[in-house]
Amino acid sequence: MFYKPQNKSLFRVKALAISASLLVLVSSSALAQSGDEGTGFWLWQLLGRLHPLVVHFPISLLIVAGLLELLTLKDFKHPLRPGIRMLAVTGAVSAVVAAALGLLFASNEGVTGSLLDLHQWIGIISAGLGLALLFFLGKGKKRPKSIPVYRSLLFLSGIGVGVAGHFGASLTHGEDFLTEVLPWQEESEAPESLTIDVAVFASALSPEQEIQLVTNVRSVLAHNCYKCHSGAKIEGELRLDEKEFVFAGGESGPILVPGNPRESELIRRISLGKNHDDVMPSKGKLLSKEEIQLLRLWVEKGAPWPDGVAQQSVYRVAALAPRKPDLPPAKPGLENPIDRWVDRYFQENELAWSETVDDRTYLRRIYLDIIGLLPSPEELTAFESDPNPEKRDIWLQKLLDRKDDFAQHWLTFWNDLLRNDYTGTGYITKGRFAITDWLYTSIRDNKPYEQLVKELLNPSPKSKGFIEGIRWRGTVNASQRVEMQAAQNVGQVILGLNLKCASCHDSFISDWKLEQSYAFANIFADSTLEVSRCETPTGEMAKTKILWEELGEIDSLATKAEKLKQLAEQLVQPANGRMYRTVVNRIWKQLMGRGIVEPVDEMDNQPWSEDLLDWLAVDFVENGYDLKRLIFQIASSKIYQSQSIAVASPEMLMAADFKFQGLVRRRLTAEQFSDAVSQLSAPLFDSAEVKFRPYELIPEAKPSLPFARAAVVANNAFLTSLGRPNREIVSTSRDSQASLLQALELSNGERLNQSLTKGGKNWTESYPDAEQLTRELYARALLRAPNEKELAVAKQAFGERPEPSEVQDFLWAVFLLPEFQMIY
Known part of the structure; x- marks a missing residue:
């Protein structure tokens, strides 16, 4: 006599649950049999390879069932119930079957690893939830108290199979399969491309x-x-x-x-x-x-x-400790310590000194490098007629003493470096903090670099934006949480090293390990961080350490504020030669066009003159961490005043066999070019675009120019085309090469066209005579008189009386001249 079930539907559900459980037992048995042999019976292999096919059923069915269940929360007897029931049963059984086949697949294909273990255990747990779901599925009608349990199991199993599916996709397509398309992933630096011939x-x-x-x-x-x-x-x-x-x-x-x-x-x-x-x-x-x-x-x-x-180590690791080698003996005309080191380098590499530039070239060079503006013809005349043999040093110091002009120019350098901006990601949602007031005052007052770094690392409310980074909206990957951003940014900016790879896994471009990055990031955390390897939590809690333990210890039990104070004191000590080599190298590149070490964020690379770099770093510390003194020291050297070197391509500056010969000829930055256009034509930016007004912060810092400097306006298409970065990542170098985007903007851009239109009108009103206008424009734009050919071309273009449209075209032609766009 056969048993006749009273509730056929419940019976079928239980039968499916029992069958699924038996399948798990069978797969476990097959797993045990194949465990010692590496690969098992062909049938188990075949069934295992069905796992990717079957696994999609529970992912879609249980998630859809869960969504439909939300529509029936107020009425369990909703008309959708039969459909939900069918989806839940099929999805739960599929989850169990998928787990069983996954066990077979893993055991017979020789796949192992931590990511697979995570995927496997989440899948098994989801299958267990599926079995429990099948058990409670039929109880809802008779036992209303079981409904919340059933619904919880449905939602949990749906979430479980979804998460398991994500890790399955990571196994198949890579661990960053889902996260690589997120907008903030653009911050992650890809490993270096091939650099070997x-x-x-x-x-x-x-x-x-x-x-x-x-x-x-x-x-x-x-x-x-x-x-x-x-x-x-x-x-x-x-x-x-x-x-x-x-x-x-x-x-x-x-x-x-x-x-x-x-x-x-x-x-x-x-x-x-x-x-x-x-x-x-x-x-x-x-x-x-x-x-x-x-x-x-x-x-x-x-x-x-x-x-x-x-x-x-497979990588070169630069010494941490400072070193001050003995200076080479001075020679006539080579008294500056920099020149004495360069002279030794030239002798060792059989290189010759180039000629010193004329007054016109030197004056334009220091004006653009120190305050970011063009000198006037009157200033050139005064400089050329100055009989003092020390006039170059005197005029250089005068420019350094123009506090506000200096600060507005160098604000661009530090904004790039400290990723400080006026608009962009984070400012709208108040997940990012500007440091402009603090930064401008620090530059203007020539704050000692040691103190500047202390205030960045152990910040006040005005300087906290650097280590706070960007608080992205929504969930972000572990390597972009604010504590890790702080570690990466401090490492890159202050210490000249790349921790971005080591923030996700052990780096393959350096010896830095994941645990070291997390230990450093833990200093910036309110609570202990859990280490995530390739976005997968490991369960291991981070230690709290400076990257170089010989600099001192950080109290792991201290508050965040106390940890930051300890970090600030220990990182800036003179024993940290790495920090001072890094800043000296950055200033050298800003003035000379190429760092002593390149790239400037990889300070373990071989410098072209280790002695010069080490000597400058120690001298910088011994003389009060004075950034203006360092700038003066470089800009007053004979090598800075020598003829510039033209480089065919930026790659040559990065070549392994690079030989230093002098200052590299470079293009005006976006801000320098914009300010020059505003000086000569008409202001490029209106008052609404100005995001920072120094004279509102410092009353005596009244504007000395009739236009807004580009450094204090919000980024826009014009500045972007000329190379200004968005500053959502640290920017330590700008490409000096002309680009297609720049060419299009300078040829067809509305902003430049408006400035030229106004400029053409202004120039014709002030200089109605064609020859007088041409001579004056050449004097102000190029600091020289036009030659006969240039004057003849201008007269031919203008006729007897220049028209605004003709002058507009003439201005545009001058602005596109390499002589105008380059720092020679």
């Missing part, structure tokens, strides 16, 4: 070349291989994120035969065609020809990969 490695590798080669190899592996072969996910028992794992190989054995690319499985796999079964990477883009060539070269050279201990 493989042709230079025809002979034996020097230690420096070996470091460069291995650095690029690690970058290629990180770009292309870590999604499947790192600690987060390990396919085929192969990891490529650490040396010991690379040389150990995977389930098929070693992947490298050092010195023999032809016998190396790694090289074979990456060289296969895209449709080949064995090609690697099997997902996403294949490696480029250059990347394959690089890896082949690396193997051919014996696959060097120095051990990761500090003494044998």
Whole structure:
């Protein structure tokens, strides 16, 4: 006699639950059988590979069921109930089946890793919630008290399968699959692209070349291989994120035969065609020809990969402690310490000094570099006629003493560096704090750099915006929380190092580790941070340490305010040579066009003159951290006053074999160009665009110009086209090369056209005579008289009496001259 159920619907649900449970037991049994063998019975492998197909059912069905359930909160007997029931049953059973097949898949495909473990356990928990959901599904009609339990299980299981699905997508497409498209992800710096010309490695590798080669190899592996072969996910028992794992190989054995690319499985796999079964990477883009060539070269050279201990780091690590080498002896005309070091460098590299520039070139150069404005013809006349042999130093000091002009010009440099702006992300939602009042006063008063940094690190309400960073709207990734922003920004700006990679995982472009970044970020936190590796919480709580422990300890139990005070005191001490080399290098680049170390944010790189950099840094500390004195020291040197060097492309400045020869010829910045146009034509910006008025902060700082300086206006399309950054990230360099966007703006931009229209009218009213107008315009724009050809062209264009439209075109032509746009 067969049992006849009274509630057929409930019976079917329970039967499905029992069947699903049996499937889990079967898969667990198969998992146990295949665990020791690496791969199991072919049927288990086949069923496991159905996991990606089946897993989409519970994700969609349970989420839709949960959304529909929200519509029935007031009426459990809603007409939607049968549909919700069907979706919930199918989704719950699918979740259990997907979990079972996932276990089979993981066990038979040789996939392991922390990310897989997280995905697996969330999936199992979701399956368990699904089974509980099936149990309570049929109780709602008879037991109303069970309805809240059923609904909670429905919502939790829907959330669970959604989260599990996210981590599944991360396994398949990479850990940043979802987050990489978010707007703030633009702040994350991608690893450096290939910088190696493989042709230079025809002979034996020097230690420096070996470091460069291995650095690029690690970058290629990180770009292309870590999604499947790192600690987060390990396919085929192969990891490529650490040396010991690379040389150990995977389930098929070693992947490298050092010195023999032809016998190396790694090289074979990456060289296969895209449709080949064995090609690697099997997902996403294949490696480029250059990347394959690089890896082949690396193997051919014996696959060097120095051990990761500090003494044998694959990366150059600059000394932290200050060092003041003995100055070379002075020579006639080379009394300035900078020139004495440069002279030694020239001798060692068989380079010759270039000629000193004339008064006109020097005056224009220091005006633009010190106060950001063009000198007037009257000032040039006075300078040229000054008989004092020390006149260059005297005029340089006069410019440094023009406090407000100096501050408004250098405000641009510090705004870029401290990512301070007037508009943009965060200001609307009050998730960002401007530091302009504090910063302007600090520049104007020439606040000692040591004190300036202290006030940034242990801030007042007026200076807190730097370490507070940007509080993004909504949920952001762990590497962009404000504490980590503070760590990254302090590291980059004050210490010249990149912590952005190490904020997500151990860096592959330096030796900095994830734990070190979190320990540093913890100083800026109100409570202890949990370490997240590649956006996945690890359960490990961060320590609290300065990046260089020899600078001192931070009390991990102290309040945030006390930790910041300790950091400020310890980081600025003279023993931190790193900090003072960094600022000296930045000021040197601002005036000379190329840093002693490049890039300026990578201070572990080799300087072209280590002695000059170290000497300047210690001298800066010994003389009161005086930024204006440092600027004077550089701008009064013979090398600053020498002929500028033209560089064909910016890449030449970054080349490994770069040789310093003098000041690099560079283009006016967006602000310098804008101010020059406003000086000569008509103001580019109206009062509504001015976001900071110095004379409102400091009464004696009354405007000396009849126009708003570009440094104090909100960013706009014109300034952006000329290279002003949005300052949502730290900007320590601007591209001096002309761009297509700049060409379009200068050719067709409405803002410049309006200035030219007004300027044309103003010039014709003041100078109705064509020759007089031409001579005056050349004198004010270029500090010289027009030559005969230029004068003839102007007369031909103007006729007997210039018209405003003709002068407008003439102004435009002058503004586009390289002689106007460049600092020579």
